[in-house]
Amino acid sequence: MSLWATLNRTVFKRTSTFFLAGAAGTFFFERTFDVISESIFESINKGKLWKDIKHKYEQ
Structure with a gap:
């Protein structure tokens, strides 16, 4: 049985x-898009984010 027939029968x-299946997908x-976007943003802005510089301003 082909993949399409199995998918059609089950989903x-x-x-x-x-x-x-649509909601889960x-x-x-x-979630995947959010994690990837966040990691790209943090790698581009490394050293400029609050988590990177807060030790300079907190006492």
Whole structure:
């Protein structure tokens, strides 16, 4: 049985499982995108962020 037939039988056949798969995919995509974006932002701005310079200003 092909991958498409298995996917169609398990996910796309019922609306509830299709919605659940879409919601789960959206959640994991959002978390992955957020983590990657945050790491790129922090690497570009290393040394300029508050967590990097707060020791200079706190007593």
